[in-house]
Amino acid sequence: MSRLSVYHVSALDLPNKVLGHLEDIAATLAEVGVHFARRQPTQAVAPSAGVDELLAAYRPAIDALLGERGASGFELDSLTREHPQRDELRDELLAERQGDRDEVRLVLAGRGQFALHIEDHVYAVLCERNDLLVIPAGTRYWLDLGERPHFVAVRLLDAAGAGQLQLTGDDIASRLPRLDD
Structure with a gap:
């Protein structure tokens, strides 16, 4: 189940808010310019499905995203x-990093926690299968896949590619509880 935990940077050991309903997560993230939604595959996907099966099942959702976002293509990010x-x-x-373009991710399988460092807060978004997250350009973030990762996601590309990511040098990620904690 997807989850959003909101932390103040002065107290990264205890969240101010924890949300588990799609509408609440989407509304809270929208307040800081982040888009969160769900996209469903067009056919059932077995938990053991391979990359080709996942791409076939999600292809209509991926194509719709490409059109909506004006993207030129996508790449598959996978870590098991x-x-x-x-x-x-x-x-x-x-x-922690930040990019010069919006980061658009659709999770096809598994889970990953995107931590978004926005002003004095960290928004830790646990994304699972079917979750769509759009991180605006310039937003500081990192991704935790856990000690036993299982993550397959599509990342949209624009005409110039995936964009440039720069590490910020901030060690804030080391102070936030890990996905498996």
């Missing part, structure tokens, strides 16, 4: 517990 470099990749994703 079997990946030989999962620990190194997880560490890289836990570094």
Whole structure:
């Protein structure tokens, strides 16, 4: 189940607010310019489905997003517990960054927690299958996939590609509870 936990940067050990209903999550994130919604596959997807099956089931939703966002294509981000470099990749994703373009992600399988550092708050959004998250350009964020990652998501690309991401150098991600905590 998707969840939003909101923390003040001065107290990252205890959330001010925890929400679990789609409408509440979407409304709270919309207040800070972040879009959250759900997109359903056109056919049932087994938990053991491979990448090709996932892409086939979500293709209409992906095509609709491409049109809505004026995107030129997409890439697939995937990290599973079997990946030989999962620990190194997880560490890289836990570094706070910001991009020069909107970051549009549709989660096809698994889960990941996007932590959005906006002004004096961190919005930790646990995204699961069917969740669509649009992080505005310039927003500081990081992604926690947990100790045993299972995450498959589509990331939209514009005509120039995925955009440039810059690490901020802030260690705030190390102070927020991890996905598995």
